Amino acid sequence: MSVFRLPNAMPETSTGRLPDGTRVFESGKTTVNDPLGSCGLRRKRMQRWLAVLVLLGALGALSACSGDSRTGLEADAVGGAGEEKVYGGSARGLNYSSDAIYSYYVTGPRGMNGGGGNMSPASKEGPSEPGEMCCIGIPQPWKANTQLHIEWERDRKPFDYKDRSGLAVLTATVTVPEYAAKTSGFWAIFLPGDRVKVMVADGNANGQNDLNVRPADDDPFIVQGIRDDALTQKALQRFQQ
Structure with a gap:
């Protein structure tokens, strides 16, 4: 903080008083009327400067407070608070x-586009599972009512290479259940009767996955x-080639 210093006073010599009682001082070669006297004049100037300094200090404090608050809000927006x-x-x-x-493929908002496939029929030991496919977007945080379009190609006669009547492409609109902050991939679960469920694995943190x-x-x-x-016909054409 800079310190304001008043200029050194020049030697003053009283030269007497005017008829109205005003004292007259001679400062160097300049004659100055000083109704309050030299001490009073300096005191008056000092009071004015102090008032100015107090006002400037108050304005600076207000500016600093408003600046800090504004900076905080901007930091939240830029830094991604809730992003x-x-x-x-x-x-x-x-x-x-x-x-x-x-195969299966999902499309939807928030980057949730991707797919996998090549699952054989379930066995007595349990469901079949394909190799890991990459990639699909998993947004954070989870949002309610996030819906995806899913289409999958299934074959009820996969081992009959001459009869493709069991081949069909199915579609559905699915809702993504709630998932936690730590996840381990997207899953499509196929059930008998052409039913499907999708989820984002999270260690079953919310009891739904x-x-x-x-x-x-x-x-x-x-x-x-x-x-x-229409999609089924395109799939059948692929096998006919």
Whole structure:
């Protein structure tokens, strides 16, 4: 903080008084009227400067407070307070049905686009599982009512290379259950009767994403698939080539 210093006073010599009682001082070669006297004048000037300094200090304090508050808000916005982030994750699946699942693909908001596939029919030991596929976006934080479009290609006669009547492409709109901050990939779970559920694995932190237990039939996140004839015809053409 800079310190204000008054200039050194020059030697003053009283030369007498005017008829109205005003004392007259001679400072160097300049004659100055000083109704309050030299001491009073200096005291008056000092009071004015002190008032100015107090006012400047108050304004500076207000400016600093408002500046700190504004800076804090800007930092939150720039730094991402509440900002959504999308992380890359694997896309996998579980097949509890007796159908072969050749592939599946999901599209949706917030970067949730990706897929996997090549799941053989389920066995007595449990559901089949494909290799890990990369990648799909997993946004944080989770948001309620995040819906995805899923389409998958299934074959009820995967070992009959002449009869492709069991081949169909199915579609559905699925809702992503709540997941926690720490996740381990996206999963599509296929159930008998062309039903499907999707989830983001998180160690079952919220009780809805247990990969070790087959979803119950009354699970609210299970959706019935609908056959898409146009996509099915395209899939059949691929086998005919």
